[in-house]
Amino acid sequence: MGMKTITIYDIAKEAGVSPATVSRVLTGSARVSEQKRDKIEDLVRQYDFRPNSLAQSLLKNESKTIGLILPDIINPFFATLYYELEICALRMGYTILLGNSMSKADIESSLLRLFTQKQADAFIFMGGRVNKVNIPAQEYSELFRVSRNIPLFMANGNEDMAWDNCYNIVTDEHRGIVLLTEYLISLGHHDISLAGGSASVTSSALKRGAFREVMEKHGLPVKKEWIISTDFDDSGGDMAMRKLLKGKSMPTAIIGINDSVAAGLLRQAQIHHIRVPEDVSVAGFDGSYLSTLVYPPLTTVSQNYEEFGKAIIDSIIALKNGEKAEHLTRIPTKLIIRDSCRPLK
Numbered sequence: 052m053g054m055k056t057i058t059i060y061d062i063a064k065e066a067g068v069s070p071a072t073v074s075r076v077l078t079g080s081a082r083v084s085e086q087k088r089d090k091i092e093d094l095v096r097q098y099d100f101r102p103n104s105l106a107q108s109l110l111k112n113e114s115k116t117i118g119l120i121l122p123d124i125i126n127p128f129f130a131t132l133y134y135e136l137e138i139c140a141l142r143m144g145y146t147i148l149l150g151n152s153m154s155k156a157d158i159e160s161s162l163l164r165l166f167t168q169k170q171a172d173a174f175i176f177m178g179g180r181v182n183k184v185n186i187p188a189q190e191y192s193e194l195f196r197v198s199r200n201i202p203l204f205m206a207n208g209n210e211d212m213a214w215d216n217c218y219n220i221v222t223d224e225h226r227g228i229v230l231l232t233e234y235l236i237s238l239g240h241h242d243i244s245l246a247g248g249s250a251s252v253t254s255s256a257l258k259r260g261a262f263r264e265v266m267e268k269h270g271l272p273v274k275k276e277w278i279i280s281t282d283f284d285d286s287g288g289d290m291a292m293r294k295l296l297k298g299k300s301m302p303t304a305i306i307g308i309n310d311s312v313a314a315g316l317l318r319q320a321q322i323h324h325i326r327v328p329e330d331v332s333v334a335g336f337d338g339s340y341l342s343t344l345v346y347p348p349l350t351t352v353s354q355n356y357e358e359f360g361k362a363i364i365d366s367i368i369a370l371k372n373g374e375k376a377e378h379l380t381r382i383p384t385k386l387i388i389r390d391s392c393r394p395l396k
Contacts, residue, residue: 244302
């Protein structure tokens with residue numbers, strides 16, 4: 052056959068079968084006799100035939116792409132999870148299309164449209180609308196419409212959002228906060244603050260609920276002014292620490308809603324000559340790379356990123372293979388103890 056490009060039709064002609072039979076062998080379909088399969092596979096090897104991936108995707112009606120929408124790739128939680136998702140996706144022959152929504156609903160909508168046009172096989176959605184405690188009807192129905200044709204996987208989304216083609220993979224943030232708060236109480240801390248986040252975001256609401264539960268269980272007061280709504284980044288930690296320093300009294304331990312907020316808390320502590328952990332214990336949440344970059348290294352809760360990413364991609368692949376996927380998968384979290392907390396003197 053010389054130097055010309057070998058096509059699926061050439062292989063079919065030489066094997067004496069239809070192009071559809073060749074494509075069935077290439078896609079691993081079982082509906083081909085062993086004799087024909089062996090002959091086709093021999094020819095494929097002989098000509099080092101590599102099917103055009105676009106042609107293959109048209110045959111199999113899949114693009115081997117996954118649309119991923121997240122609020123902000125700079126946030127270490129999203130960056131780390133994206134990294135693990137990409138590793139798992141590449142291993143399975145998938146490419147990820149990434150879009151940053153900046154938590155703006157209109158950008159989310161245009162990304163949903165764009166990835167639908169690009170025929171993504173699945174959507175992974177983090178933050179933004181899937182994390183709203185009260186999701187506006189229009190944003191909800193848009194997700195519902197999209198998911199009628201393309202399965203939707205939410206990472207740490209609102210667990211109340213559940214319908215046929217919508218899947219929630221979450222980490223056990225409730226248990227993470229329980230472990231962390233119990234640990235601080237075991238060190239003798241009774242005056243504890245929870246800083247950062249926002250009550251309108253499901254993960255913050257969930258963490259605050261878990262924190263209150265543990266404090267009440269131990270008969271400890273939760274001061275309203277010590278549950279501080281700010282942002283989810285280091286400047287949110289700066290603001291929270293400044294607010295605490297202006298208050299009538301200071302807590303002896305502060306939990307940042309995530310590691311970025313905790314990093315801001317540490318920075319302000321240093322500016323105001325407050326020693327961590329000698330004067331105040333500080334903890335984070337997420338177990339991101341930030342938790343070991345700051346000084347002292349943060350006591351935090353690991354989000355188990357590797358297992359988290361794998362569970363999401365495994366669910367997508369299971370559905371593509373015609374198997375069932377769980378509508379709610381919960382990944383364990385674990386407490387990581389480092390040097391930023393110490394027993395109360």
